[in-house]
Amino acid sequence: MIGFLRVAFFALIGLSVLYWLLSLYSRSTERERLEKKWDAAPPEDAPDREAYIKAGMAKYEKSLRHKLIWLVYIVPMAVVAVIIYIVNAQ
Structure with a gap:
């Protein structure tokens, strides 16, 4: 159990990175x-470039x-959970 928690801890660190x-x-x-969109054709309703980019972000x-x-x-955790379930169900 401790080995699994250690692997889970490092997996979460890796997934976080x-x-x-x-x-x-x-x-x-x-x-x-x-x-690039601003440089190509600045919209008329946007006051300036930084405001446009800030609104877009x-x-x-x-x-x-x-x-x-x-x-x-979510995906790696779900895959591991399914693998654990399948292995333990047999």
Whole structure:
């Protein structure tokens, strides 16, 4: 049991690092997309570039794409739970 808890602890640390890196990458690509969109054709209703990017990033925080990054935790844990169930059910 202690061995399993040790593996689970390090797995959560690894998944947290992966989540953090994916989150930073996703934010970076979204910010870059907004900057390129502004440079191509600035919207008339946006006051300035930084306000436009800030509003776009706030919208991104509520998007499905941002929330799907949580699957980094959910999918591996579900797979391990299913494997443990299948092994113990036999």
